[in-house]
Amino acid sequence: MTQETTVSSPKGGPGLLLAGLGALGVVFGDIGTSPLYTFKTVLDLTGGNNAETIYGVISLLVWTLIIVTSVKYAGFAMRVDNDGEGGILALMALLGVKRQKRPVIVAAGLFGAALIYGDGAITPAISVLSALEGLNIVTPAFQPYVLPLAVVILVALFALQPMGTATIGRTFGPIMVIWFLSMAVLGLRGIFQHPAILWAINPYYAIHYLFHGGSGAFLVLGGVFLCVTGAEALYADMGHFGARPIKFAWAAMVFPSLVLNYAGQGAIVLAGAPISGNIFYRLCPSSLTVPLIVLSTIATIIASQSIITGAFSMTRQAIQLGWMPHMRIRQTSSEGYGQIYVGVINWLLMLVTIGLALFFRKSDNLAAAYGIAVSATMLLTTVLLFIAMREIWKWNLLLSGAVASLFFVVDASFFASNMTKLLEGGYVPLMLAGLTYLVMFIWHKGITEVAKRLAENPVSIGSFLEKMTQSNVARVPGTAVFLTRAKDTAPPVMMWYVRHSRALHQHVLAVTLEVASTPFVEPQGRLTILQLAPDFWSVRAVYGFMEKPDMPSLMAQVVTSGCLIDIEKLSYFTGMEKIVPRRDGQGLPRWISGLFGVLLRNSTRLPDYLHIPPAQVMDIGRQVSI
Secondary structure, three states: OOOOOOOOOOHHHHHHHHHHHHHHHOHHHHHHHHHOOHHHHHHHHHOOOOOOHOOOOHHHHHHHHOOOHHHHHHHHHOOOOOEEEOOOOHHHHHHHHOOOOOOOHHHHHHHHHHHHHHHHHHHHHHHHHHHHHHHHHOHHHHHHHHHHHHHHHHHHHHHHHHOOOOOHHHHHHHHHHHHHHHHHHHHHHHHHHOHHHHHHHOOHHHHHHHHHHHHHHHHHHHHHHHHHHOOOOHHHHHHHHOOOHHHHHHHHHHHHHHHHHHHHHHHHHHOOOOOOOOOHHHOOOOOHHHHHHHHHHHHHHHHHHHHHHHHHHHHHHHHHHHHHHOOEEOOOOOOOOOOOHHHHHHHHHHHHHHHHHHHHHHHHHHHHHHHHHHHHHHHHHHHHHHHHHHHHHOOOHHHHHHHHHHHHHHHHHHHHHHHOOOOOHHHHHHHHHHHHHHHHHHHHHHHHHHHHHHHHHHHHHHHHHHHHHOOOOOEEEEEEEEEEOOOEEEOOOHHHHHHHHHHEEEEEEEEEEEEOOOOOHHOOOOOHEEEEEEEEEEEEEEEEEOOOOOOHHHHHHHOOOOOOOHHHHEEEEEEEEEEEEOOOOOOOOOHHHHHHHHHHHHHHOOHHHOOOOOHEEEEEEEEOOO
């Protein structure tokens, strides 16, 4: 049942162009729409539009794109892949292979992932609002309608998610080509009004502004950082396109377009353009403003779609790694394994996104909340990259420390600057991330404690079968499949079933599902089948953290592997745990066990998650004290 999503990077020619085109539509939507709000946010923070300030700001924008995106992510992070997959959870899983207990790595990876959910809620709100605010330039009469129209678009965006994005995804790439080319042309149009702005490419202007701009220059960094929101997507989406097409699209189109557009915005300000309203739209001739607003809105919808799809994929990874409750995951297309839909995440994101739009009302206000989530994720990624340099690339401490320190200083500066906006809205992503992290922590603690309790007082298969014979337990026709965490001992569900029914099927499969630290497992390495006794088999199935187990498909593989059972007459036995506190005071704190019980009751039933036919399932209720 393995469906590979990782692709080998094309070496060149049409294959590289097509893959790069696909990457434009998925990977670069977020960072590609940042010119809509970044420069105007920075100018609001500087409080001035003199030449020294404009040159310094444009230089900061350009060199932030170079250091963070080109060097850190394209140059370093994308060289650390987990069997082709990228992203902070994949990196966490890769580094977790080295040792069993690595709390710092786990904490960094999980909190970084939790922050991405906050990013996923804020990105659609700020992007769509910033695009529609261009209507205010056409005529101020549109201003009362910007927020309601943004809410309508956001509702439609999330409402369409159950349909999947396979069809519309084919148009993402060409539309984003038009978008980036339009930004480049508009930027050139602005540069022609004040060509001297190109001197801002010199990093001297950025350094001079930082060291001579006083405390105001430090605060400006929070706005400058908005130009690289979405850079994490280069790494996270690496498994869908391969590293080479993403780097190609970045170097050939995205980076030049962004630099030209930011330079153009700076040039028209130096040429005397008013800085009120959205400066991005002032690059455009007035006759083309409305078409540009339409194109911008479509581009922001694509950017939002990409971040939502990324949240779905990350949820699946977290579920497989045991850090989130089971949720119903629906494959929306056979064209790509990444085409999935997770209803719970979709509707929660919609509620939070619309709530943010209504609460902050303007993209300027949302900018304060946006930077903290992304800068904190990037800072945590740098910590994990340092460990990867030492353990995977085997760099010495001096070299790895020097490189990581550069990234750390840059990321920490941006994070510290964004933290000054904590009370202006920056608390929102941190609060969302804290709630997400709490859910992850409680779920993992709970299932770990349940597994520990069920593993107490183990009974060997031989002893159990011998006791069955002595007790004259009846053997009935058919095959029973018991899902268990126990690898070499009798499944607790089976023992409880026999204890109460005084019977057991003639053929028995004890199935253990495990998750590898790699995203995918080759079909030939998935199954291990051992016959522990006559008519009793132990089946161990290993899945990658990007794969979703499917029991009917697995049973078909079991038969193909030589286990002679009738898959049409299988009976699946699963345990339904009811969580209660331990009375001896040795269990989890009451609040953790209580919240875990709530999560467990509201999670998707295991048979539904594993696609087991309902008519073949028997749930056995059991009380577990933790």
